[in-house]
Amino acid sequence: MRIALMVTCLVDGLFPDVGRATVAVLRRLGHVVEVPDGQTCCGQMHINTGYGPAAVGVVRHHVEAFAATDVVVAPSASCVGSVRHQHAALARQAGDTALAAAAEALAARTYELSELLVDVLGVTDVGAYYPHRVTWHPTCHSLRVLGVGDRPRRLLEAVEGLQLVDLPDAESCCGFGGTFALKNAAVSAAMLDDKLRRIAATGAERCASGDASCLMQIGGGLARSGSPTRPVHLAEILAATR
Known part of the structure; x- marks a missing residue:
C-alpha cells in the first residue's frame, strides 16, 4: 500500500x-x-x-x-x-x-x-521489541474526538519485552490543550501536577502517548521535577527492535 x-x-x-x-x-x-x-x-x-x-x-x-x-x-x-x-x-x-x-x-x-x-492494515504485532516498563496516557483528542479506544493498548501489549502498567485516572487531561496552557497557565500547571503524580505512582520508566503535544507537556513536567521517567511516542516504541 x-x-x-x-x-x-x-x-x-x-x-x-x-x-x-x-x-x-x-x-x-x-x-x-x-x-x-x-x-x-x-x-x-x-x-x-x-x-x-x-x-x-x-x-x-x-x-x-x-x-x-x-x-x-x-x-x-x-x-x-x-x-x-x-x-x-x-x-x-x-x-x-x-x-x-x-x-x-x-x-x-x-x-x-x-x-x-x-x-x-489489520495488524497489532508490528515486530517491535521494547524492554521497558511503560504506562499509557490516552490523549483527549484520541479518546473524545477520534474514539480510538483500546487500539494503542493492543499494539503495546503485542510489543516483545514491554511491561504495560495502568495509569491511574488515565483519561484525565494532562493540561496542555494547545493555547489553553498559555491562556490558563495556572490551571494547566495544576492539571499537569496531577498527571505527574499518577505517572510516578506507576513506577514506569516511560510514559507513552500518541500525541507529541501531550508528550511535550508531560515531558517538560517530568524533566523539571527530576523524574527518571521519560516521555515516548507510540510510534517510537513500535519502531524499536532488537
Whole structure:
C-alpha cells in the first residue's frame, strides 16, 4: 500500500524522530511511505483560537497537498481530529462547497497511526521489541474526538519485552490543550501536577502517548521535577527492535 505521511507541525519542528519512527514501522510492514512536499499546518491552531476565516486558506492548501494520495496517516490524534471534524465544516461556513466536498473525501482516508495499523492494515504485532516498563496516557483528542479506544493498548501489549502498567485516572487531561496552557497557565500547571503524580505512582520508566503535544507537556513536567521517567511516542516504541 502507498501511504502518505502527514508530518504535523510539532513532529516536523520539535519531534522529528516520531516522523522517522512512523515511516520505519510502515516500511517494516512492507508499505511504501511518501511525504508530500507541499504540506504545512493543518490549520487546527487557527481554528481553535477563533481565526476560522483565516484558516480556510490553510485548509485549502492542506487538501491540495494531499489530493493525489490514497491513504494518509499522522502520528497525532489532534491533527487527524481537525482534518476529520473541522475542515469540511469550516469550508461550508465559508460557502465553499467544492472545498467542503474535497475536505470530506480527504478526511475519509486520513487516519491516526493506531487506527491505520489496527483497522486498515489489520495488524497489532508490528515486530517491535521494547524492554521497558511503560504506562499509557490516552490523549483527549484520541479518546473524545477520534474514539480510538483500546487500539494503542493492543499494539503495546503485542510489543516483545514491554511491561504495560495502568495509569491511574488515565483519561484525565494532562493540561496542555494547545493555547489553553498559555491562556490558563495556572490551571494547566495544576492539571499537569496531577498527571505527574499518577505517572510516578506507576513506577514506569516511560510514559507513552500518541500525541507529541501531550508528550511535550508531560515531558517538560517530568524533566523539571527530576523524574527518571521519560516521555515516548507510540510510534517510537513500535519502531524499536532488537
